[in-house]
Each structure stands twice: as structure tokens, then as C-alpha cells.
Amino acid sequence: MRIGICGLGTVGSGVFNLIARNAEEIRRKTGFAIEITQVGCRKDNPNVDLSQANVTRDIFEVVKNPDIDLVLELIGGTDVALKLVTEAISNGKHVVTANKALIAMHGDEIFAQAAVAGVRVRFEAAIAGGIPIVKSIREGLAANRISWLAGIINGTSNFILTEMEQPGTNLKFEDVLREAQELGYAEADPTFDVEGIDAAHKLTILSSIAFGIPLQFDAVYTEGISGVTSEDIQYADELGYKIKHLGITRKSENGVELRVHPTLIRKEEMLAQVNGVMNAVMVGSDSAGGTMYYGAGAGAGPTASAVVADVIDIVCAQGSTGIPNLGFTPKNIQALPVVAIEEITCACYLKLNVLDQPGVMAQLSTVLSQHDISIEALIQKDTHGGNAVIVILTNDVVEKSINAAIVELKALSAVKGEVTRIRITALHD
Secondary structure, eight states: OEEEEEOOSHHHHHHHHHHHHHHHHHHHHHSSOOEEEEEEOSSOOTTSOOTTSOEESOHHHHHHOTTOSEEEEOSOSSHHHHHHHHHHHHTTOEEEEOOHHHHHHHHHHHHHHHHHHTOOEEOGGGSSTTOOHHHIIIIITTTSOEEEEEEEOOHHHHHHHHHHTSTTTOOOHHHHHHHHHHTTSSOSSOHHHHTSHHHHHHHHHHHHHHHTOOOOGGGOEEOOSTTOOHHHHHHHHHTTEEEEEEEEEEEETTEEEEEEEEEEEETTSGGGGOOTTEEEEEEEETTTEEEEEEEEOSSHHHHHHHHHHHHHHHHHTTTSOOSOTTSSOGGGOOOOOBOOGGGOEEEEEEEEEEEOSTTHHHHHHHHHHHTTOOEEEEEEEEOSSSEEEEEEEEOSEEHHHHHHHHHHHHHSTTEEEEEEEEEEOOOOO
């Protein structure tokens, strides 16, 4: 299998070195040699020995090269990457990509073009780095009906929340974000990570594989972690919870939920133990039950491992139709309605700053009861200046009801400032 690598950054260099290092092991497993025929990159990478490589500064030369069977798109972005991938397919070449935004936003058209051209597109590295989550769902759980999926699928956000958990530190979001940037875990512009866009790209793909639905990134409800405080994390801990930034998709009678947001989960849940930059995905299915997949979500080694695994899949599938890209045959991909965030049902954490005076709790309880919201747990913290912090955990309630209640709570004269709401997720059917 003759491959062309487009992009020689962190992932591209990791792929080049992995193939060079383990070429004999790969040949033993597949019966085929994998040869790097050409590399397209804007500049050389000092971590890669290109002395024996055919290097071009024009990545489109790679996709036009008649001696290449498979193109690795490792440049990132969407505009140039989309043009590169579609041109590679038009030239009859298989494609492996680590580009979650590309697949989430343009995957349907790419897969349709690949089907007509008779080539394969693989994208394991687009989600959770070295965790083989695509293969696990698409192939390992192929016999199952999947009912839900929840995952920590952005290491930067998980690192920030983990650091804010440290006892006695009272770290602010901005301080930990700066630390993440200094350590190289967050970009100079961290918006994609901390506001949930990166996780939404990944959830889009996972939901399609889980349920056999079209890719629909624009329908994902997305909320970041910039509003979470160390105070929220402390109060959640007192109530037996941790706060994690999760991507959640769930199939119900009303359709499919697609949402990324901070959420409280019980401390004893396996996902609650996933710290730092690590990723993990839990999947609920009818036969295998609940399963969890854990590992490094980024980095040259883990991501390169996933890219080369996809190359090996394509090598081994030569002469056969192979596993469908999304695990379902194209004609059986079915559009299902996406449940609006206002229609989902879950319990909630509410935090209010109130005047510390008699009758305030009665006012809060009255507003909640008028919207059929029960108080499951409550803590009160006295503060200086005649104010108090009230934290309430509610029962399961439809989102639009809690939204309406929050509007009324904020209108009370005894309530000062904003009302914090964080959803609570039960990781089961």
C-alpha cells in the first residue's frame, strides 16, 4: 500500500515515525508492506528524518500522484482539507483523516462521493486520539442497539475542571486556562476547546455511528465551561458529585438528543474518575450493557496510532466492500428528529445568591413548586454582608420548565445577580 502524507505537524510527524519504526510489525500483521511514497508539507519537521523521502511543498501534488493508493489528510481546517479530500477521492484514492471538523461538517458528502468512486474513508483519529472508540462502536458493538453515549472528549476542558477541583486552591477558570496554555494543552485562542465546539464535532460523529443517523453538527446544543466556578465544584463535591464537561447523545421515542455542556455526575461513576487531559467514552447498549473506553485523547503517539490503524484496515479490506464508514449501509442511514434542548428532561443544580432573611426559602420553594419542580437536596452557605448562597438539586424536570422557573427566581427582590444552572446527568438508561 503506497501512501501519501499531507501535513507534517504533530500528527503527521507521529504517523511518519510510527510507520518507519513499526514497518516490519505491520507487515507481519497484514501481509502487506506500507510504503510512504510522498510527503506534502509546507516545511520540514525537525522530528522527522526526510532524507530518504520524496517531499513536495504542494500538497495537491500528493493527491494527483498516480503512484499513491491512499492519502492521509493531516493538515486540519476545513476549506483546504475538503478540497484535498474530494480531489483525492476523484483520483481514486482511499483517504484517512484525523480531522473531526471536516467529518462532522462535510462527512455525508465525502462518504457519498467515496461510495461512487469505490474508495474508503476512515477517521478513527478524529475522536479521542488513541482510544479506538469508532471501531469499538462500529464493529465491537455492531450486534447491539445503542441507547445512549456520554463522553469526556476534550482534554483541555477536562484538565481545567480537574485543576479547579484541587482542595484549598480556589482557582479561577481564567487562571487554570492560562496554566493549560503554558503547558501546551490549550491553544492561544482556546474557544474551540473551552466553549465545547471541538467536543460537538466529535459528538456529531459518535452519534451518527451509534444510531445510524446523518451527521448534523449544526443541531448540537453546545455550552462551554467558562461559567463554571471553583465554588460550584466545591458545592457539587459536598453533594456527592463532580462536574465534568460531557458530550451526550441519547435515543428516545422523540428522537435523538445531541448536547455538549457541563454536568454533575455522581462521584462513584467511572467517568467521574477521568482526570487531567485524559478522555473517556461510556456507551449504553442492550446486550453488552454499559462499557467504557479510556485513554489519551491527543498527542503525536496516540493519534498516530489511530491513523495507522485505519491504514491497516484499508490494507486488509482490499478486494472486499469493507465495513461501512458509519457502521450502517448508506441506504439504511435514517434521519431522526433532534430533540430541542428545551424538551430534554434532567435534574438540575441551581445556585442563588440571596438576602439572608426570613421567608426567602419559602419564596424560592413557591416558585419551584409552581413549575412542578421538587427540591431533592439543599445546602446554605452564609456570606458576609447579609447575603447567603443557596444551592438546590432538583428532581428530573423538562428543561423549559426550569428555564421558566429561573426567570421568575431572578425576578425576586431577595435574589441578587444571576442564577447558576448546571444539568445533572444519570449515566444509565
